[in-house]
Amino acid sequence: MSKKDERDWSRVEAVLELIRKQTPLTVKQEKFCNYACVERFLKAKRDNVKRAAKQLRACLSWRESIGADHLVADEFSGELADGLAYVAGHDDESRPVMILRMKQEYQKIHSQKMFIRLLVFTMEVAVSTMPKYVHQFVMLFDASFYRSATAFTNLLMGALKITGEYYPGRLHKAFIIDPPSLFPYFWKGVGAFVELSAVTSMVSSLDLDDEDESFAEITGGRGVMKEGSCSSSRFAFTVSHHVDSLKPWYLSLSETSAAKRTPVVQRTPRPSFLQSPAGTVFRRGERVCRESFLAVWKLYRRPYDEMVYRSKMRGPVGGEFRRRHISLSQRF
Structure with a gap:
């Protein structure tokens, strides 16, 4: 073991020691706080042991409050049937690709806590499908169903805040697809206050019309x-x-x-x-490299199938399956 590895290991042990001093960890919490997890929190806090321990302790309390370890698919049977949030597959680097195709009416009918539970459930499924050498995922926010830029901005900022605080180091790239026309002006004002704004980009599906041949x-x-x-x-x-x-x-x-x-x-x-x-959307300095989105373009255009998505779930979280196929005419 090199000196750098010894220092990293000592920091991880120091973080776990600070957390155990406050409250003993349960079996599931001990399993969650493995070396890779603590290392991500340390990296997010620039190797500051006290700050990393504080954030990890807050994360454990938050997971316990929303029941992150007890979420099952049957709780979101309607959302899964409609394909509102799901793992579409993996990109060329074997990173899970999550698609959030939320509708503006969803937030009017359901509470914010329900959306958070759905988001956490989807991210937990994405994490469970990661190969051993992969530690990040990709998120696609399909905003084509949103008419209000304010409503979509609130949803996006809430999702990115949860990802940054409780899943540090997990997000590789986030794409905002076809946002409302006023959203770029909102994002220009609030994006500077979002921790994950550096890995978040806006794209337009119309800019990739020539990729329909590959989609065919x-x-x-x-x-x-x-x-x-x-x-x-x-x-x-x-x-x-x-x-x-x-x-x-x-x-x-x-x-x-x-x-x-x-x-x-x-x-x-x-x-x-x-x-x-x-x-x-594509102003100078904000233009997204086509190649960065082409890797997930086919997954975005692929028709949603609930049975395929449930097959990715491990353990009892899959629940019972209610078959419903979403055709292209229903999605676009």
């Missing part, structure tokens, strides 16, 4: 509209992809010989003064 390999070509023309006995239309944040594709209708009496429908052009949400 997963779905067998279903749900992907390709460029070209199509005609019937009543009308003909052409699908062409343009850089347009308001409409992912443009339909130009024209008369056919069998339906010349049908008037031609023209789309209203987008006003020049209307700023593109994608353009607002």
